[in-house]
Amino acid sequence: MRADRVKKVPPYLFAQIDKAKEDAQARGIDVISLGVGDPDLATPGFIINELKSSAEVVENHHYPPYEGMLEFREAAADWYRRRFGFSADPASEIYALLGVKEGLIHMFLALIDPGDITIVMDPSYPIFEVGTFFAGGDTYHIPLREENDYLPDLEEVPREVLKKAKVIAVNYPHNPTSAVAPRDFYSEAVRFARENKLLLINDAVYTELYFDGLKPPSVLEVDGAKDCCVEFHSLSKTFNMTGWRIGFAIGNAEAIDALSVVKTNTDSGVFRPIQIAGARALREDLSSVDHLRRIYTKRRDLVLSKLKGVGVSPYYPKATFYVWSRLPWGRDSIEFCRTMLERSGVILGPGVGWGRYGEGYFRIALTVGDLLLEKAMDRLCAAIAQGE
Ligand SMILES: *Cc1c(COP(=O)(O)O)cnc(C)c1O
Numbered sequence: 001m002r003a004d005r006v007k008k009v010p011p012y013l014f015a016q017i018d019k020a021k022e023d024a025q026a027r028g029i030d031v032i033s034l035g036v037g038d039p040d041l042a043t044p045g046f047i048i049n050e051l052k053s054s055a056e057v058v059e060n061h062h063y064p065p066y067e068g069m070l071e072f073r074e075a076a077a078d079w080y081r082r083r084f085g086f087s088a089d090p091a092s093e094i095y096a097l098l099g100v101k102e103g104l105i106h107m108f109l110a111l112i113d114p115g116d117i118t119i120v121m122d123p124s125y126p127i128f129e130v131g132t133f134f135a136g137g138d139t140y141h142i143p144l145r146e147e148n149d150y151l152p153d154l155e156e157v158p159r160e161v162l163k164k165a166k167v168i169a170v171n172y173p174h175n176p177t178s179a180v181a182p183r184d185f186y187s188e189a190v191r192f193a194r195e196n197k198l199l200l201i202n203d204a205v206y207t208e209l210y211f212d213g214l215k216p217p218s219v220l221e222v223d224g225a226k227d228c229c230v231e232f233h234s235l236s237k238t239f240n241m242t243g244w245r246i247g248f249a250i251g252n253a254e255a256i257d258a259l260s261v262v263k264t265n266t267d268s269g270v271f272r273p274i275q276i277a278g279a280r281a282l283r284e285d286l287s288s289v290d291h292l293r294r295i296y297t298k299r300r301d302l303v304l305s306k307l308k309g310v311g312v313s314p315y316y317p318k319a320t321f322y323v324w325s326r327l328p329w330g331r332d333s334i335e336f337c338r339t340m341l342e343r344s345g346v347i348l349g350p351g352v353g354w355g356r357y358g359e360g361y362f363r364i365a366l367t368v369g370d371l372l373l374e375k376a377m378d379r380l381c382a383a384i385a386q387g388e
Contacts, residue, residue, distance in 0.1 A: 005134060013126060013353040021347055032376040035347040037175065037321060037365040039240040041295065044288040047239060050280040054273035064269035067260060068096025068248065072270075075279035076233070076248045083207075084218040086226075088250050093226065095256050095263070096270050097247040100205050100234040103259070104169075105131040106266060107230070107249065110258035111167055111199060112137035119161070119168040121152055123176055123351060123358030125203065128169040140165065143357040146315060146326075150179035154192045168198045173206035173216050173319035176354045176363040180210070180318040186219040193228045199255055200225075205234040205247070208289050210319040211297055220251055230255045237321070238289055239281050246270050246278045296321050299366040299373055306377040310384045321366040324351075329388045331360045343383035346376045 017035040024031050042048075054060050067073070073090035080086045088094050097103035108131030112118060118132040122141035129139045140161045142152040157165070170189065172181035181189075186202075193200040202219045210216055219229050234247035249256055270278075303323045307314055314325030327336045333350035340346055351361030368376065 009130060009133065013349075016353075017347060017349065020341065024341055024345065024347075029341070029345045031341075031345045031347060032368065032372055032379075033347040034364045034366075034368065034373075034376055034380075035349050037237075037367055038242050039237065039321075040367050040369055041240050041292065043240045043244070044281070044284075046284065046288075047241070047277045047281045050277040051273050054276040057273075060272040060276070062272075064272045064275065066264045066269050068094070068270065069272060069275045069279070072096055072275040072279045073248070075282040076250065079282040080218070080220070080250060084221050086218060086220040086250075088220075088226075089253075092253040093250060093256060095249045095259055096275060097232070097234075097249060098267060098270055099236060099245045100203060100232045100247045101127055102245070102267075103232055103247060103249050104128065104201070104203065105134065106262045107201065107232075107255070107259050108132050108135045108137070108167070110262045111135070111255065113166075115164060116167075117161055117165040119157060119165050119198070121170055121174075122356060123354030123361075124169075125171055125175050126354070128171075128201075128203075132167075137166075138164075141355060141357070144174075144177065144179070145357070146177075150174055150177040150315070151181060151185050154188065162196050165196065165198055167201060168193060169201045169203070170219075171203035173204075173210065175206065175320055176322055176349065176351070176358065176361075177315055177324040178317035178320045178322050179315070180214070180216045181219075183217045183221060186217060186222050186225070190219065190222045190225050190229060194224075198228065199252065200229040202229065202231045204231045205237050206320045207233075208238040208286070209293065209296060209321055211293070211300060211317060214318060216319050226251045226253075228252060235278050235281055238292075240292070241278075241281075244274050244278075246274050295370075296366050299370060302370075302374060303364055303366065303377060306381050310381045312384065323364040323366065324361060325364070326361055327351075328384050333359055333362055337362060340380060340383050343386065344376075344379040346380045346383070348380075 073094040112135035114136035116137040120128045144150040230251035236242040337350040349363035351358035
């Protein structure tokens with residue numbers, strides 16, 4: 001019954017992690033999951049209040065504009081101007097999304113034909129590859145290596161690949177490794193995209209979850225970037241709103257126009273009260289995010305010090321809410337994560353789940369409460385200390 005495209009897509013990593021959790025719980029194991037990055041903390045109250053009051057207004061129950069309410073797009077534009085110094089036209093250069101996951105899948109449908117290639121990073125969030133595959137295209141993987149701070153060497157892409165390539169998809173700050181791209185990298189990537197007539201997509205959902213006061217830049221800060229770049233942003237991670245489903249695409253008008261063709265024929269936009277609350281969030285002074293950064297910093301430091309105590313030295317996280325580390329032994333990340341689950345009840349993300357070059361690594365998500373995280377780390381580190 002299933003279409004080939006459904007048969008051929010590998011099971012979604014996080015659905016598998018959820019299943020491993022249920023199986024272990026059914027066997028009586030007391031499980032703590034550090035596998036999936038879904039904020040444990042509440043959406044700030046002022047955003048919830050805005051949702052509540054705008055949900056009372058009857059006009060807000062109708063179909064919203066496809067591209068998003070002007071109020072939301074203007075709030076997004078103003079925020080980009082304040083945060084990154086980039087001015088976008090809300091009418092043609094911003095489009096509201098039901099989350100970045102949805103937006104990316106539809107952007108690939110809008111851009112990729114069978115035979116086209118998307119250049120993706122490896123390891124990476126799986127959606128770039130899946131979106132390309134759903135559209136009938138192929139992906140070329142550029143390895144990200146710890147010694148290069150998980151930035152790709154764009155010169156590695158072979159000429160035959162570049163002939164067929166249409167899109168290059170990056171994601172900084174990067175999930176799963178927590179690497180941040182400096183502005184120099186973006187300049188180089190924009191030049192590369194322009195030279196090779198590619199659209200550059202940057203999934204930038206983690207720009208606000210940075211550590212040590214070092215604000216990650218946007219690719220749109222590079223001069224002329226909007227001629228060949230679109231950035232994807234989400235309220236999910238910045239405001240603990242993963243279940244709300246709201247984000248936006250910003251940048252190249254032609255790409256956004258192509259996206260609009262797919263989206264007007266697929267969905268009917270984001271519930272107005274969620275857009276109104278989202279606009280309110282983007283217009284705040286973002287002190288709620290300051291608070292969030294402090295919490296994640298404390299958790300990051302706890303995880304780093306516990307791992308150090310058992311001789312494991314992770315990549316130093318510059319942003320996101322992940323800690324990415326080489327396995328303490330062996331190369332098989334699935335086997336290692338299984339052993340840790342059996343010994344400690346702690347679920348980790350196996351690096352290979354993000355791609356071949358993620359093999360040999362594991363990921364910890366900092367999205368559980370401080371006490372639970374400490375308990376999980378104590379158990380995990382005891383399990384690591386037992387050795388292979
Ligand atoms: C969480 C995450 C997303 C999903 O964002 P939504 O707006 O909730 O769909 C997209 N990209 C990356 C890299 C993520 O980690």
